[in-house]
Amino acid sequence: MTLVAHLDVHRDRFHLDLRLEIAPGEVVALLGPNGAGKTTALRALAGLVPLTGGHISLDGHPWDAPPRTFLPPERRPVGVVFQDHLLFAHLSAVDNVAFGPRARGTSRAAARDLALRWLDRVGLAEHARAKPRTLSGGQAQRVALARALATDPRLLLLDEPLAALDAATRLHVRAELGRHLAEFRGHTLLVTHDPLDAMVLADRLVVLDHGTLVQQGTPTEVAHHPRNAYTADLVGLNLLRGTAEGTAVTLDGGGVLTLAEPATGPVHLSFPPSAVSVHPAPPTGSPRNTWPVTLTGLEQHAHTTRLRLHGRPPVLADITTAAVADLRLHAGDALWAAVKATEIRAYPATPDR
Ligand SMILES: Nc1ncnc2c1ncn2[C@@H]1O[C@H](COP(=O)(O)OP(=O)(O)OP(=O)(O)O)[C@@H](O)[C@H]1O
Numbered sequence: 001m002t003l004v005a006h007l008d009v010h011r012d013r014f015h016l017d018l019r020l021e022i023a024p025g026e027v028v029a030l031l032g033p034n035g036a037g038k039t040t041a042l043r044a045l046a047g048l049v050p051l052t053g054g055h056i057s058l059d060g061h062p063w064d065a066p067p068r069t070f071l072p073p074e075r076r077p078v079g080v081v082f083q084d085h086l087l088f089a090h091l092s093a094v095d096n097v098a099f100g101p102r103a104r105g106t107s108r109a110a111a112r113d114l115a116l117r118w119l120d121r122v123g124l125a126e127h128a129r130a131k132p133r134t135l136s137g138g139q140a141q142r143v144a145l146a147r148a149l150a151t152d153p154r155l156l157l158l159d160e161p162l163a164a165l166d167a168a169t170r171l172h173v174r175a176e177l178g179r180h181l182a183e184f185r186g187h188t189l190l191v192t193h194d195p196l197d198a199m200v201l202a203d204r205l206v207v208l209d210h211g212t213l214v215q216q217g218t219p220t221e222v223a224h225h226p227r228n229a230y231t232a233d234l235v236g237l238n239l240l241r242g243t244a245e246g247t248a249v250t251l252d253g254g255g256v257l258t259l260a261e262p263a264t265g266p267v268h269l270s271f272p273p274s275a276v277s278v279h280p281a282p283p284t285g286s287p288r289n290t291w292p293v294t295l296t297g298l299e300q301h302a303h304t305t306r307l308r309l310h311g312r313p314p315v316l317a318d319i320t321t322a323a324v325a326d327l328r329l330h331a332g333d334a335l336w337a338a339v340k341a342t343e344i345r346a347y348p349a350t351p352d353r
Pocket residue numbers: 011012014032033034035036037038039040041
């Protein structure tokens with residue numbers, strides 16, 4: 001009782017080649033940089049882009065298996081929520097939600113009842129008669145979710161559903177979406193750029209790049225063992241690769257770091273930016289990894305400042321805004337970076353990545 005797909009899509013020079021399985025009740029987040037093929041994968045599942053090769057089936061029923069089988073979008077039990085809700089502007093909230101059930105043959109009265117129940121579930125019963133333009137972004141997105149779920153889909157596709165919302169609204173809608181996804185017994189694919197959305201909402205992360213799978217696993221597995229720079233950045237970790245000989249790791253890009261526990265052969269090293277400290281002069285007196293760096297960028301995050309430090313190795317460091325002021329930091333400054341050996345995680349690197 002699973003969605004099983006091998007998404008093989010050629011579009012000009014782009015080739016998507018992704019094997020994907022989603023179990024009932026499972027939420028899979030599809031992540032990857034711009035142009036990785038996330039939207040193409042979602043559109044192929046919806047039937048908006050036909051497969052070139054491969055197959056899609058749900059519970060053993062084929063949806064797409066070129067060249068013979070192609071179930072058109074309207075015959076797939078799929079609900080889709082897009083970033084910019086795409087509600088019908090001329091219809092009220094309740095008519096938007098009732099549209100799907102009506103199109104599938106439900107009587108007008110029954111579709112309206114169903115739509116009102118769904119609007120109630122997403123907390124918008126009082127806005128049933130409102131037109132989309134009078135709703136806030138968060139409300140419109142809730143209507144879009146109700147509209148997708150009202151058709152009782154087996155597969156729910158969410159394309160950046162929170163991306164257009166401001167930070168405060170996003171927090172609420174994310175929490176509410178999480179509750180609905182927990183109750184939803186179908187299969188869910190969530191396309192997102194936001195690591196927090198993925199970490200909070202998904203059971204499993206699938207990371208794509210250049211149309212192919214880079215890494216998959218539970219959010220915890222991916223956070224602890226990122227396999228490439230994109231995933232490391234996504235989960236906010238520094239990720240380096242090198243060769244270990246005892247506690248010394250010679251890094252591929254130059255430089256040596258010391259581990260607390262010995263290891264052998266190709267390894268990935270990861271540590272959070274908060275484990276990196278910066279100093280105006282070489283720090284002394286503790287058995288830490290220290291090396292000279294140049295400050296190339298500063299980004300303000302909620303309570304910290306993230307520093308981009310160029311050196312061997314290059315690293316990200318998160319320090320308090322007070323420390324930025326104390327150190328009078330400016331781009332171009334020559335500094336020393338330090339990270340404790342006990343903060344560095346080492347795990348075997350697969351030869352092909
Ligand atoms: N209609 C199209 N015809 C030809 N190529 C296309 C078409 N749509 C997208 N592509 C190409 O397919 C590749 C993947 O695009 P896609 O939109 O699936 O990536 P994405 O991971 O969703 O990116 P983003 O995060 O920017 O939305 C890109 O190289 C893009 O240029």
